[in-house]
Amino acid sequence: MSCHNEHTHSHSHSHSGDDSNNDHVPPIPTSSAQDLSKYIDTPRLTALNSDVPNSELSKLFIKSESEGGKYSLKSPVSSDLDAQLILNIPFTGYVKLYSIILRTAGDEEQCPKEIKVYKNAKDVDFDNERKPQFTITHPQIGVLADDGKDQDLDDSNFVEHHLPRSSFQSTTNLTLFIQNNWADDEDESIKIFHIELRGQFQSPLAKEPIITLYEAAANPADHKNLIASVNKNYSSI
Template sequence: MSHNCEEEHHHGGHGGHGHGHDDHSHVAPIPTNESQSLRQYIDTSKITGLNLSNPNNELHQVFKDQEQKYDVSKYIESDADAQLILNIPFTGYVKIFSIILRTSGDSSNCPKQIKIFKNKDNLDFDNANDSKPTYKIEQPLIGHHDNDTNTSNNDEFIEHYLPRNSFQSTTQLSLFIENNWDDDEDELTKVYYIEIRGQFTSPLSKDPIITLYESAANPADHKNLLANEVGNHASFQ
């Protein structure tokens, strides 16, 4: 069972971690389950990132299914420094309940402060620093170590419960990793697994189709169109 991290500071289960978030109530969160995974509703072809060593067409690899969740051979890693931005679009409107992360367990590579933005287009490092996030989480210093041969440790998967009322009608989720546990900008951030749990509510509305029509048919107009098509050789009464 994974550890639990949430805004309600829940202390049940495996001694779940509570961190300093926006909501300091002490109400236990509503548990989630695997059937609430939104993986099938992520528009994987449109996932993008900033300051990532991986090309965009590899970013979907961290959204592993349950059969591949322990695979540590595929991961995303930041490029020039510890910060990274990941934009995750959905194919419809979703309610988000929680985010499960498996990161590096090394302090130099484990993310710490993560800002989460809902439906924030064109997010970059300038406006990510200046804009108020929808929510903030702190990833604990728990995760996979490169020299660890045991890759099936469930305690390395950390579930962060989000305030459900803040993440309704979500079409895109953006994660901004600000720093790592060493607070060393020169180190790189590593993430092995991301799972988003919630509820699909409706597909995205399609672009409106503009239909041209006549409110009342005018026979004369149709005659004129037909006359033009046949080179005005038709004779009309």
């Protein structure tokens, strides 16, 4: 078992309409080898009510040592006008999702509480009434405002949320709708430092068919008839 599995908080007290009866079933352990970050279509990441442009959302998924690794306390992605945030995460293929690992702020004003999880629903907005495939209750665990750099190399502020595997097969797009914070203060901004998605890659997306228009080849007979018609009209002048 990896160090991450031994120390990361693992939570299964989430719920959904179809899988609520499975809340007390022990989740299947995951490993870092199931990280799906290389299958995220990062140029197409989008967010609603984010304080950073879409082009900077990829920092949430960075793990490479050249970028400081997953433990590096990079600047978070925060909600902008209130405590709600929507993240749309597209994949380059079909994946089975097993779990979502989050590193958030730990202060009650900035720590996400309820997170709705949608599969293949790219049109979710803040007025959306669509039923999610799953709902996460994220605990008040995360990076505290007074954490120093010497405290970053630690798994204790990462939380793994296990998903009902039957509900997240053939996933091409994942949407996370963060609805509130632990302070229930809509004027505060929630903060996310890192996201890791674990699962299994299934197959690449089917390429869209390329439609090519070919110009019909010239018919020599048509060319001959055209010349004959022109000559006839010319001789009658």
